[in-house]
Amino acid sequence: MATTEQGQTQKPSISSRIGDEMYIVLLMIGVLVFLVVAAALFIDGFFQGQTLVNLVTNNWYIVIIGIGVTFLLITGNFDLSTGGVIAMTGVLAVYFSQAANVSQNELANGLGLPYGVAVILALLCAMGIGALNAFFVVRLKVPSIIVTLGTMMVARGIAQVVTQGAQRNTSLPDVFGIIGNAQIPNTTIKYSVVVMIVLIIIAFIFERKTVQGRRTYFIGANSAASRLSGVNVTRHLTFLFILSSLLAGITGLLLASEFKAGVSSRAMGYEFDALVVSLLGGVSIAGGFGSVLGMFVGALILSTVQSAATGLLLSPDWQFTLKAVAVFFAILAQSYVLKRRQG
Amino acid sequence: MNQMTPSEENMNMENMALQQSQSEKIRAIIKRYYIYFVLALVVAVFSVVRLDEVEWFARGHFLNPNNIINLLRIAVPIMTVAGAFTFLMIAEYIDLSIGSALSLAGVVFAWMILNGFSFLPAFLVTMFVGLIMGTINGFLVIRLNITPVIATLITLSLYKGIALLIVPAGFSGIKSIGEQKMPAWINNYAREDVIFGLPMAFFLAIVVIVVLVVAQRKTLLGKYSAAIGGNATAAELSGINRIKVVWILYIIVAVSAALAGIARASFMSMGDPLTGDGMELWVIIAVMLGGTRFSGGEGNVEKTVIAALIIIVITVGMLTVIPAYWQTFALGAVLLIAVVINHQLVGDT
Numbered sequence: 001m002a003t004t005e006q007g008q009t010q011k012p013s014i015s016s017r018i019g020d021e022m023y024i025v026l027l028m029i030g031v032l033v034f035l036v037v038a039a040a041l042f043i044d045g046f047f048q049g050q051t052l053v054n055l056v057t058n059n060w061y062i063v064i065i066g067i068g069v070t071f072l073l074i075t076g077n078f079d080l081s082t083g084g085v086i087a088m089t090g091v092l093a094v095y096f097s098q099a100a101n102v103s104q105n106e107l108a109n110g111l112g113l114p115y116g117v118a119v120i121l122a123l124l125c126a127m128g129i130g131a132l133n134a135f136f137v138v139r140l141k142v143p144s145i146i147v148t149l150g151t152m153m154v155a156r157g158i159a160q161v162v163t164q165g166a167q168r169n170t171s172l173p174d175v176f177g178i179i180g181n182a183q184i185p186n187t188t189i190k191y192s193v194v195v196m197i198v199l200i201i202i203a204f205i206f207e208r209k210t211v212q213g214r215r216t217y218f219i220g221a222n223s224a225a226s227r228l229s230g231v232n233v234t235r236h237l238t239f240l241f242i243l244s245s246l247l248a249g250i251t252g253l254l255l256a257s258e259f260k261a262g263v264s265s266r267a268m269g270y271e272f273d274a275l276v277v278s279l280l281g282g283v284s285i286a287g288g289f290g291s292v293l294g295m296f297v298g299a300l301i302l303s304t305v306q307s308a309a310t311g312l313l314l315s316p317d318w319q320f321t322l323k324a325v326a327v328f329f330a331i332l333a334q335s336y337v338l339k340r341r342q343g
Numbered sequence: 344m345n346q347m348t349p350s351e352e353n354m355n356m357e358n359m360a361l362q363q364s365q366s367e368k369i370r371a372i373i374k375r376y377y378i379y380f381v382l383a384l385v386v387a388v389f390s391v392v393r394l395d396e397v398e399w400f401a402r403g404h405f406l407n408p409n410n411i412i413n414l415l416r417i418a419v420p421i422m423t424v425a426g427a428f429t430f431l432m433i434a435e436y437i438d439l440s441i442g443s444a445l446s447l448a449g450v451v452f453a454w455m456i457l458n459g460f461s462f463l464p465a466f467l468v469t470m471f472v473g474l475i476m477g478t479i480n481g482f483l484v485i486r487l488n489i490t491p492v493i494a495t496l497i498t499l500s501l502y503k504g505i506a507l508l509i510v511p512a513g514f515s516g517i518k519s520i521g522e523q524k525m526p527a528w529i530n531n532y533a534r535e536d537v538i539f540g541l542p543m544a545f546f547l548a549i550v551v552i553v554v555l556v557v558a559q560r561k562t563l564l565g566k567y568s569a570a571i572g573g574n575a576t577a578a579e580l581s582g583i584n585r586i587k588v589v590w591i592l593y594i595i596v597a598v599s600a601a602l603a604g605i606a607r608a609s610f611m612s613m614g615d616p617l618t619g620d621g622m623e624l625w626v627i628i629a630v631m632l633g634g635t636r637f638s639g640g641e642g643n644v645e646k647t648v649i650a651a652l653i654i655i656v657i658t659v660g661m662l663t664v665i666p667a668y669w670q671t672f673a674l675g676a677v678l679l680i681a682v683v684i685n686h687q688l689v690g691d692t
Contacts (some may be wrong), residue, residue, distance in 0.1 A: 078492065136679070139684050143637055145437065146490055149624055150678035157672020165668030264668075275496065285490045315512050321504030324497045331489055 021167045023341065024282035024334055025294045031333075032297055033255030034306045043213045043311035050188075056304045057189060060196040061086075062273045062297045067203045068244025069274040070295045075220040075237060076287035077144040081133060082153030082248040082274055085126050086267035089252030091159040091168065093122035094262030107163065108170040109235065115175045119253060126249025129155050130242035138237050159264040169261035192254045199247070203292040216240065221288030276323055277302055280330045301326070347489035350370040352397060355600030359664025374688045378646045380478025382653050405660055409496035410630040412540045416533065416610065418655035424622070425629040426555040426644045427599040431592045434568040435575070436484065437641030438593060439495040441600045443502035446615065448604030450506045453517035456529050466605060469665055477594030478503060484593065485586050499623075506519045506616035515613035533609035544606040551599060552648055559644045568592060571641025624674065628654055632681035636689045650681075654656050 036055075040047035065082040072079045096118030099112020113121070129151050136147040162168070182191045208212040215236050217227040226235045257264050281298030283290025305326055309318055397403040404410070424441055429437055448469050455465035476498070480642040483494035510517055519525045533544040559565035567588045570578040579585050600619075608614050632650035635642030654677065661673060 033573065035424065085608035132679075140682070141637070142682050142686065146631065146637070146678070148676050149627065150682065153624065153671050153675025153678065156673075157675050159667070160668040160671050164666070179507060193467075255557055272500070275493075279493065285493055315508075317510075317512070318504065320500045322506060324499075324501035324504060327493075327500075328483075328497050331493065332487070335488075 004211040020283070020341070021147070021247055021289065021294065022023070023289045024338070025291060025297060027334070027337055028281055028294060028297045028301065028330075031330075032301050032304065035301060038320065039304060039311065040306040043308060046308070046311055051307065055274065055300055055307060057193045057278070058303045058307075059273075059299045060190075060193045061251045061255060061267075062270060062277055062302070063129060063196050063296060064199055065200060065244070065248050065270060066274045066277050066295045066299060068240070068247045069271075070278045070281075070283050070290060070292055071203075071207075071216055071240050072144070072244055073275075073278050073285055074216050074282045074288060074290045075239065076117070076223070076239060076285065077137060077240075078148055078275070078285075079241065079244045080145065080148040080271040080275075081129055081140055081155055082244065082251075083267040083270040083272075084152035084159070085129050085245050085248035086252035086255060086270060087159040087264055088129070088155040089122045089126045089249040090233070090256030090266055091162050091264060092125050093118050093253055093256055094168045094172060094176070095162050096121055097176055098168060099173075102171050105170075107166065107168050110171065113321035115173055122253065123246060123249045126252065127242050128245075128307070130245025131238070133245070134241035135240040138234050148271075159262070159266075163262060163264040165264060167261050167263040169259075171183045172260060177257055177260040180254045190258075193256070195250070195254065200292060207292055212239075217288050219288075220281060222264070273302070273323075276327055279327050282330075284333050284334075298326075298330075301330075355508045370688075374634065377684070378649045378653075379634075379687070382649055382656070385653055385656050385660070389656065389663070392664055401662075405663065406541070410659075414522070414655060414659050415541060415545060417659065418652050419545050419552075420606040421622070421625060421629075421655065422648045422651040423548045423551045423555070423599045424596070424603050425626045426535055426552050426648050427592075427596045429627045429630055429633065429644045429647040430555075430559065430565070430568050430633055430640050432593055432598055432635045433572045433639055433642040434589060435572040436491045436589055436592065437495065437627075438480060438596050439492065439623045440476070440480060440498040440502055441596060441626060442619035443499045443506065444473065444597050444600040445604040445607065445619035445622055446617060447476070447506040448473055448601035449608035449618055450509050450614035450616050453525070453529070453608045453612075454509055457517055457519075457523060457525050462528075464530065469605055470598060470601055470623040473598040473604075474594060476601070477597030478590070480597060481590035481593035485589050503616065503620075506614075510614070510616050516616060516618075519610065527612075529612050531609070533606045544609065548602070548606070551602065552644075556644050556648070562589065564591065566632075567641075569640055572636075574640075597599075614635055624678070625651070625654055628674065628678045628681055631678065631685050632645075634685055634689055641689065 003310060036052075045051070047108070065086070069079050069082065095110045096113045097115050098108065098112065100112030101109055103109060111118075132154075133144070135147055136142045136150075136233040137144045171225050179191060184191070184194065207216070215226065215231050218231060219233055220237060223233055252267070255266060278290065278295045279285075280301050281290070281294030281297060282295065302323070305322055306319065309322055348691065386405070390399075393404070400406055400408070402409070415500035424445070427686055428438065428441065446549075451472050452465050452469040455468060456462075480498055482494055484491050485488050487494075489497075511520065511585075514520060515527075531543070533542050535542050537543055537546060567578070567583050570581070570583055571588060575585060600622075602618065607618055611618070630642070630647050632653065633643060633647035635647065656671065657677065658670060661670065
């Protein structure tokens with residue numbers, strides 16, 4: 001909070017040194033701190049080590065898919081297929097690694113592939129959905145919102161067909177349940193959370209320090225100009241779509257491993273949550289603006305609001321309304337602040 | 344090689360021009376009538392596919408009168424929403440909240456009936472709720488300038504959230520709860536035979552569809568939405584009030600969603616807060632299949648309505664042939680195929 005206020009009063013010194021993106025991130029960190037303090041004041045037992053750790057760890061899956069969604073959003077594209085891809089990858093990984101011909105029950109029989117092969121094949125299928133997205137959006141120039149709604153259904157449809165609308169959870173090798181359930185010794189933190197943190201750091205470096213990463217912003221700010229100045233827009237967007245699906249695939253594998261089951265209804269609505277956290281973190285759909293760090297802060301805000309709602313004994317039915325209100329105010333506040341800063 | 348006399352060359356060019364205009368004519372004809380062809384094809388496939396098990400028009404056959412009546416009862420409310428949605432897509436806007444709007448309207452309607460209101464007040468209040476929802480959507484998009492996709496995702500979440508909050512905790516929807524019984528006549532609107540076995544909801548929806556088709560062809564609203572979708576700046580410079588037109592379009596879409604919500608609640612005798620989930624997909628598929636251009640400016644309400652019927656025929660017909668768990672995959676595939684057809688026929692390039 002202090003920094004942002006300073007930024008406003010001593011405009012030339014601080015404000016000019018940090019970019020608009022960091023400015024918004026700082027603003028959202030301020031909001032986050034405010035929310036946490038408010039929750040700590042009004043809810044008994046909120047301000048405990050474990051609760052605070054949970055704020056970071058609860059939404060790990062949203063953060064992982066949020067990385068790809070954020071990059072695409074910066075280029076002005078949506079990816080609503082992530083939830084479907086999570087379900088599909090989980091189901092396929094289970095199907096590939098289930099033992100073959102062991103039971104009368106169709107759902108207990110898989111392909112009996114070795115675990116490693118099964119995982120790689122499932123991830124390739126996930127990337128296939130990303131390639132499909134890219135083909136329609138980049139080659140046929142169809143709006144991404146329409147295409148990814150379609151591929152979301154195709155991916156979830158595959159999950160439903162393979163599981164006959166239910167789930168597959170038997171005759172799995174023991175190794176399947178390890179990565180999703182392993183914890184850092186002496187803590188309750190899962191390795192999935194470590195994966196999230198590593199990916200966030202890599203994504204942050206990619207976004208800030210690499211030429212590839214900066215191209216994302218260039219394309220988002222002005223696609224035509226970037227093409228004319230020699231950026232291969234087609235290739236870069238294709239890369240981002242496949243990356244997004246791959247991240248969703250990794251999430252799907254971790255979730256399938258955690259529950260040791262491939263469930264066709266897994267991750268319903270996650271695509272929406274990924275969008276919500278990106279928007280809370282200040283990513284702009286107008287293009288060329290936003291950061292993964294902001295998305296991470298957005299995810300923390302979302303978990304804080306969710307835990308606070310639980311702490312206040314609100315029914316789970318409140319979650320949709322709360323999300324809507326939170327995103328609405330975040331968007332208004334961000335555009336207001338940026339306008340003031342520029343003018 | 345180059346020994347053609349000028350006149351021959353001329354003829355050659357004329358020939359080519361003729362060929363080109365002919366191929367363009369064929370293209371135009373395909374573009375105009377393909378949707379009816381697809382409908383006929385789909386109906387034909389579902390009529391033939393189980394002939395070894397059932398007789399023509401017998402019980403269980405796709406063209407059985409009862410089956411057709413049932414299909415129309417389900418289809419028509421969705422056709423109205425799709426028709427209204429076409430205007431919005433022609434103007435290059437989108438509304439993802441229609442599913443939630445439909446659910447919320449159904450819940451409000453069922454709640455009022457359950458609490459002793461008679462049909463007409465409940466109907467009118469629900470339509471008014473639809474009006475408010477459309478106004479909110481329009482306000483976010485056109486006044487606050489939030490991107491349509493984001494704005495309507497916000498309201499998608501909001502309307503669904505409100506619908507869930509109206510339903511008492513522990514229940515899946517507004518229905519008979521303990522002492523409070525849902526009156527049986529709630530069914531009448533969407534099930535009772537008025538004529539040809541079709542209910543009131545059907546005829547009202549048909550009226551709405553006719554009004555929408557005429558509105559697109561004959562009124563300024565249709566022309567203005569095409570102008571806005573074609574080139575928003577040019578439209579505004581030539582004096583079209585973009586804000587007003589788009590706002591009206593959002594209201595029309597939400598009101599038709601509310602109308603469909605009433606039909607749905609009446610049909611199921613309950614207000615289910617999740618019943619409209621995924622409706623935006625059905626409608627977008629219909630609009631794409633109906634040949635509305637992705638980037639706005641061109642489209643046809645009539646074709647969208649036929650396309651919506653095709654989608655219902657496919658979903659209902661498929662249930663008789665393959666297990667229900669294929670449905671999601673099939674719908675997604677239909678959407679992608681519709682996009683390709685659309686690209687080939689309308690093409691933006």
